[in-house]
Amino acid sequence: MKYYLRTAGTLIIITVCVVLMLSVINLFTSDLIEEHEPDSVASASVEVTENDD
């Protein structure tokens, strides 16, 4: 039992740490990425509404 705790546990801890690190980086960079590469569906609807004015 201790064996499974050690192996699976370590793997889960590592994964959780990596995900935490990536979420932190995402906080800083997601706005900048949106600016440079907007998702095409979202921007298409934005363009349509702007033309209505």
Next chain:
Amino acid sequence: MNNDLIFSPSPHIKTPNNSRVLMIDVLVALTPALIWGVIVFGPRALTVVTVSILSCVIFETLFRLILKRPQTILDFSAVVTGLLLAFNLPASVPLWIPIVGAFFAIVIVKQLFGGIGKNIMNPALAARVFLYSWSKHMTAFPEPSFLNGEHMPAFAISINNIDATASATPLTVIKQGAIPSDTSIFDMLIGNCAGTIGEISAVLLILGGLFLLARKVITWHIPVTFIGTVAVLAFLKNISGSSIDFMLYEILGGGLMLGAFFMATDYATSPVTKTGRLIYGAGCGLLTVLFRFYGGYAESVSFAILIMNLLVWYIDRFTKPVRFGGKN
């Protein structure tokens, strides 16, 4: 210090045949086509041939010298590669093209793999395909001008207004969907049409091929199956007019005769077993027809032979004869 005593295990067979004799036979067989090429395209064809052969010999000598290996130019294989490479070029190519092609054929395809007998594909054909990078030069074919007409300057490094005087080979016309109207079958047989230096005269190439067959340099299996497959498939795929005519246009046009007798039969890159040779010849023919009709280039014997070269190892393994008493 050269030993006159040769130490080797039995059987001991003495024959005058060695690489040099075979290569000289090939050179003799190609000479009528060479003379015809010079007659039709003028002295510049001879310049291109000379540049090609010289470059091949020089590159092979230099390579063996720099890497401190024994010299092999005396077996004349570099000369044959040079001649075959030149035969695959239009007479109007700039003179640096055969030099670059010779470097690719001799250094990269032949010597880097181990020298004569160890190349995985035909060096002259691989170089020709490599030279398609400069497709502008490789697909501009000069008009046949014979001894009376205007000739290209023999020693010019490159011909400037080749686009204005270029003419279409019969195969290019067929690729565009028509039957070549101003080139008759007789013209293509004797070689009164546009093309590369060595491929135009079908009858002279067939003569050379028969000479090689008589001298037992090549066997009938590869040329017969190669040309036969193309003939049968062309007969069936006739685009307009008489089927027999179309079939003859296809087998007399392009590099088929040159390829079937001289390029596909290279010892290092063709199968050893007789059945293997039949499969190889048929495969070459099938691929030639496929690429001619559905591929991008009008001429595709080179691609077909190169692809079959890569399959030779499998063909040999597949057609290995069973030992007497051995398992199937």
Next chain:
Amino acid sequence: MMIKQLKEGVLDNNPLLIQLLGICPALAMTTNVSNALGIGIATMVVLLLSNLFISLLRKLIPNEIRIAAYIVIIAGFVSAVEMLIKAYLPELGRSLGIFLPLIVVNCIILGRAETFASKNKVLPSLMDGFAMGFGFTFALIVVASIREIIGAGTWFGVNVLGESYQSVLFFIMPSGAFITLGCLVALMKKLTSFPKKVPKNSIESLESESVTAEKVEEPVEIPAEEEVIVEEIKEEVEVAEKNDN
């Protein structure tokens, strides 16, 4: 020790040209020097970070899950690098395209983690990451220079062969990539091996050239592997003893 590691990374044990790892980006991303530099530096950064953390955690990760753990760590760093590049260097991110996330499966990173970082202390592992990354980038730049100069007449975007140079399309296409890389690997093998002087008259002078060349390289590799095998046996004995308890 560090200088030796650097020399090994660039010459004797170059990850691309001698170990033949990471050939995929070497073929696809070397059409020009700026792409090659980009991928090389990105790979080196990931190598440094992954070597650092795998070396730090090497005593904590159980042997049975080590590959899975390494891959999670490497993938994490690659995703981080990708997000940072896309945010702060968008043009580079666009030209690197799909090959930036593909650094995860670049065999160099997993290979060095398995062979070196998991068995050595932090500082040598960092140096190894730097040496291997530098060697990889160096090799990429050489391939890209050849392909860009001959294929397009430019180097790093600057025209070097004159306006009238006809570009040779062959070298920009994949076929040119394979042939350039092949010739470079052959050249590298020749330069980093030290064949014995064989007398010219002997019959085997041609064969022995290649045989002696290979012989010289082997002795360098064996001690490290023996150590590895001994260590692995030790670890398995430890695990077996723990399971018995």
